[in-house]
Amino acid sequence: MKSPRIQPMNVGILGSGQLGWMMILEGRKLGNRFYILADEPGPAARVADVCLPVRDYEKFVDLCDVVTPEFEHVDLRALEYAHRQGKLFPPLESVVLKTDRSREKRFLRDHGFPIPDFQVARDAAEALALAKRMGRAVIKESRGGYDGKGQTYVGVGPGAAAPLRPAPSYVVEEYVDFDGEASIIASRDAQGRKLFHPPSSNENLEGILLRSEAPHADLGMRDIASRLLDALGYVGVLAVEFFLVDGKALINEFAPRVHNSGHHTLHGSSISQFEQHLRVITGLPVPEPVLFRPSGIVNAVGVEVDRRMQEKLLKVPETRTYSYGKSGLRKRRKMGHVNVTASSRQELTARIREVTRVLYGGDPLPCFLP
């Protein structure tokens, strides 16, 4: 009875979106306190203990035991200060690589990972010339893009490519005519021990995840993710996204954080990606994840998961609706998602399709982004 009270940890999250929101909701059971650094308080700020503006990043880092980003495009000074204090997880390089696609791509190529061919262009004219030489290509702005923003397809589909927005540099990437997309949620702890959730198949539309389903056949993804975790000297949860071509997996990109394609781990798995990340970065044990039941999600993009929608969605068996509570509905904005589980992969796919129909009012591909 007289044992000393061991204090819970103060966990600092850089960013205030739905990833931080779910990290806090999943992490409360561990008894930690949660701090948010963000100028525009989003979903995470509403459930955090403390929210500080970005200008107070030093105070924020000093108050926290560990600091982790929920988004790559966060203030670099905060990342670097947390790094210097030995509090940043995952390591600085893995986050900074993601601020410039050309660095990410070079890192992957230099370490021998399977990726589509690419070249770096310094201006729009060079990018277009390189793309035309490749035949079919995607031109991506090196900095700032996510969820399909800042991307232009050349030689793919009908019509001419849209004019490029001015940018300091571009990555021109061979267009991969993939059979499918998939991703894996992996983690590595400070002792180098690695763990993997079973991969999920993903369907993206215009660069935004529409839905994912787990499990998916491995096709070498676990091995690639394992090598990437080591190459990055990583500590925390890492998401790796793949193109699947002829039964082989090519890395599309990685995310040095919890990831939308890992939301299925919230239900039907022995541990969610969010709790896993928190346990790893605070030094708590994480046994091998177990998938209890085929699990997937459907994103609500540009659609409110309000009460009227919930009434329809929750009639589908084994669904749980997540409403992020964002203040403004926008066309390409993720407003929430729906978790789905089922007794078989086939039943899961049927339920996922039903949820998609309820959310978007019909077949998703034509109506997804009107």
Add this chain to the structure above:
Amino acid sequence: MKSPRIQPMNVGILGSGQLGWMMILEGRKLGNRFYILADEPGPAARVADVCLPVRDYEKFVDLCDVVTPEFEHVDLRALEYAHRQGKLFPPLESVVLKTDRSREKRFLRDHGFPIPDFQVARDAAEALALAKRMGRAVIKESRGGYDGKGQTYVGVGPGAAAPLRPAPSYVVEEYVDFDGEASIIASRDAQGRKLFHPPSSNENLEGILLRSEAPHADLGMRDIASRLLDALGYVGVLAVEFFLVDGKALINEFAPRVHNSGHHTLHGSSISQFEQHLRVITGLPVPEPVLFRPSGIVNAVGVEVDRRMQEKLLKVPETRTYSYGKSGLRKRRKMGHVNVTASSRQELTARIREVTRVLYGGDPLPCFLP
């Protein structure tokens, strides 16, 4: 895109303990706002949107769309005011019955439910005389007792019965030499539709739940709970606790709320008791619960689930630690619990025992309450 935004609901919780805390954590995904009415802010107040003192009960009820207790011994004025406003779930009578054991017992007997024999005594001398006539009996104060408080055994075990504390009346109950204890988490919606989680077996020590494991054979519990839900005109989640004797189930008591023996539904089930209660009282659909995987819990009674303890507990596969963050450690106080899942009932029992050993440092029964 122009659809009107349907507001989330304001859910009022009477009480601020761990049951309210978990209800809020589980309910955030639905987008509701949570209000707490309590004078001593506990775990639930730390994660609520608003916390009001009991004297402001009218303002509290007026602000909320629905009101629900997380504890029976809450302010009667608040219950009655919420009832008059048509906002109280479950119905007033089911909560008020629990403020007096003699009323609860008479209700169950009058409705023909299987319960142990009992009689009501108006003073201590009468209670002791009735108990001696029964041979083996439990004398319970009619009001205020929970977690084994206010109970005295007569003719059970060695030594004389402890002297009774003065009380306005007592329930004298035949001592049931049970083979085991079990409970079921049931719910009924406003349309009278009823749903059931599979029952769990429970082990109590000195009136406090030590651990529970699901599933357990039904033995008629589902049918009894179904009739009780109807008899109470119930809306919400109801927990019914049973003694098991010779393959039959006798009601020990019911709890008109989410319940400690239902915490196993947090992991390994398609829906937790907390989300189920919220969905039912706010009028959202609840499909039939599915148990994915044998699931159980071990309570941390008088033991902190601090970081040092978490480091040991989380090494056991498929465990999740819940630290309630209460401010003071006391001998009989529930400080947290551990959820456990496993691939079989046998593996679950082994893991539950291992978790008990880690929490209490040995065989639980001698060391549970030192």
